[in-house]
Structures are given as C-alpha cells and as structure tokens.
Amino acid sequence: MNIKILVAEDELILRTSLIKKLNKYWPEAEIIAEESCGLDALKSINELKPDVAFLDIKMGDLTGIQVANNIEHPCHIIFVTAFDKYAIQAFESGALDYLLKPYSDDRLYQCITRTKKLMNSQPSAASPVVEETTLDSGKYLSRLRVKIGSKLWFLPVDDIICFKANGRYVKVVTAEKEALIESSLKTLYEQLSPEYFWQVHRSTIININYLKYVNTDKVEHLQAIMDHLDEPITISRRFNHLFR
Template sequence: MNLRCLIIDDEQAAINVLSNYISKTPFLELAGTYLDPVQALEVIYTQPIDLIFLDIHMPEISGLEFIKLLRGRAKVILTTAYSQYALEGYELDVVDYLLKPIPFDRFLRAVQKVKEIQSSGEKTVVSPVPAAYAPTTTTNDHVFIKVDSKIMKVRFQDILYIEGLGNYVSIYTDSGRLVTLSTMKEVEEYLSDTYFTRVHRSYIIALNKVEYVEGNQIFLNKNTAVPLGETYRDRFFKLLEENMMNKK
C-alpha cells in the first residue's frame, strides 16, 4: 500500500526537489504540494494523508505550529535549512528531521522509516542521530560539539551536568545550556571517567561539581539538583569514597 504524501514549503525549488524524490520512490504517492500551509490544512482534514514533508519557516503558520494543529492525523518529516529546531521537532514526535539540501539517500532512509512504522502500527519515533551531529573527537580537556550551525568547543571544567533527551542531550555549563544531537551513550564514550559519571539514565554529572548528596538527590553548585538512580547508586558512592576523609 502506497503512502499518500503532501509537501508543504513556501519555496517552489524545495517542493520540486521533494516531488522528484517521491516520483522515484515506488511506495510513495504525491497527493499535493502547497506553498500555503493554511490551504494544506483543509486538505488534511478532508482527505486521508499518511505523510507530510513540512518546512518550518513559512508565512502565517510555522511548521511547528502546524504540527500541533494536525493532532496526529499524519506522520511528519521536517525539511528545513535550520538545525536549531531539531529539539522542538523531537518533542513534537516527528518521524525525522532532514536538513536542506537533502540528499536522496537520506530522504530514502527517512521515508523507509515511515513505511516500517505504518506496517507495524508502532508509534512514531525520531530517527537515530545522523553521524554528522554527534560530538567530534576529544582531547584531554575539551570536546567539540555541533550546536545549530556552529561547532563549539566545550571545556570539561565548564560542564556542570548533562541531561539526556532521547536522541539529543543538553549540556549545562557554568555559562548556560547547549543542546546537540547525540545520545547519552555517545556522550559517555567521549567524556573522561576521571571527571564524569552517570548517575541516572538521563543524567551525567561532573564529579568536581558535587556539593552534597541528600537522599536520592545530588546537589551541584548548591542550588542545582539531579536525581540519583538506583542502578547507578553503588558506583557513585564508591567514587565518592575515594575522596572521603572519614571512611568509617
């Protein structure tokens, strides 16, 4: 069974590219293209549509606002030239996030995922993080990460803690928060075990930022607390004992 698709983008050139890609993909059927998202909404509410290729920056209604109006009527693949909206797309449960210019092989991976979701009846999930957005190699005291369109240097000594958000992570530093496309597992591989440890399935902390521990809460810099997960409790306290004056 073919997937009926709509393309919504305020640039005709972008529509032309996606239309061409859809025509080359046997299980996709193009049901319409729209420069105006308002007109597209009328179609979606009256016709069966399986998949929408949706731009973010559009007149009248942004792509992210458009998703909220859909109320789950169709799967969504975001197509945009701006990477900074990836986290919001994740939170709105899009299937994938394609950065323009979109290579055909990357397009195929995204639509194949939609096909598999439709076939299995699974809930929409976000695609794995593209390798190009994972943290780059580290040296002894810092890591390079991609944030929006920038590659930023983050010093280990500036990191307070890291919070996992599915296929994204928030890195909290002394000067603010940085969001990058990566996973907690990938982050662990890049960080030094000497300075950092995982204390929860969603949190990695800098050991030298720990002020005190109370119950199942770890307090960092006195006014920031993260949860201590039961799975990580023994290992965390063993690390603390190595620097404890009174070990009785």
C-alpha cells in the first residue's frame, strides 16, 4: 500500500526534523509535499490528495484546524503543535492523533503504528449503494454495502444511529456493529433523507429516530443522548438552532 504524506510546519528546522523521522520510521511511505503555511497546505491537500497530513496548528495565515475544516479531499489528519489547549478542537475536527511538541521518537512511532493499523484495517471495496425509496422528496440512500472482515453486509440506513467522519472514511454505527466506508461525510449527507438524518457537527450526522434527548447543561455545546450509545454526541453551536 503506497501511503502519501503531506507535512505542514512553518518552522523549517522542525519540518525537516519531522520529515527525517517519518522517512526513518515509515520508510514505505512517500512524502509528497512539505508546506510552511496553512493556505499552501490546504491547496496541496486538495490537489495532491495525500493519505495522511501532519499539520502544525499555528502557521501564520490559516491554522491547522482551519485547514482540516476546509479540505475537500478527506485524509487522515495528525496535528503537531506546542499547544495542548487546542486538543478538543483538533479531535472535533476529526483528527486521528495529536502530537505535542517536543514529542519523543517513541511517541511519533506510536502515532505511525496506530495510523498504519487503522489504514490497514479499513475496507477498500466498501461503497454506498443507492436505491430508490418511496419518499416524495426523491431518491435517498436506503442501504449501505460494507465489508467487515470476510463478510459483506447490506445495512438498512434506518438501522444506522450515526455517521462519524474518520479521516478518509466515515464510521457507520448501528446498535450491533461499527464499520468504515470509503466516502466523505458531505457525500453521504447529500444522499440521506433530511427528515431523519441531521448534521449536528462538522464530523457527525445523527439519525433522530434514535435521539433520546438533548442535554442542555452546557450552553455552548449541547449534547445528543442517543439510544444504544454510551457516550453523548456533541452538537456544535452552528447546529444548535435545530434543537431550539
């Protein structure tokens, strides 16, 4: 599997050091671009389509988080920064990992190992199957074809509790199983019935048929409490109006 990597870091010494370490600990991967600012990183990700992007957070023009929130080409995002205060925003942006400077070689190797394991476990043949429905508003996705291990499943969309962006993939969550499909959240959202599937966060779509209630304890971040899920789902301020 030929892995393509982009590195964005505004400090040349740190950027060069990270690239050398990536070449050492991930020799089978290819560094296809190195950028020193957010705007160039955003352009390169969309044009060169890397599998993994290592992004500094403070890069002068656009922050790494702004880059992650505006990319058109989905890829695995790993933030590399000296500031721990951005961790929550980073993971809400769908980050796979968060390397805090100065990180050790062991920590970087751990990050690489985790990323490789995730990518090797993700299905390459999984794709959505669009079928006609009886909804008056047109055609919407009725089933998803996903491969889990050696089994091929055709999951009814009505059984899906939520969709969560996960790098280049989207995690599909039902009461009984989880699976990854190779798609962007935006592409899926356009094929789902807006009557039942609401986007509540940049990286999350929920099926409101499984919504138990909304926790309003935190004014800035409402939380959706879902049937069959142990953890609440964060509702970003951009989508708070859906529940007012």
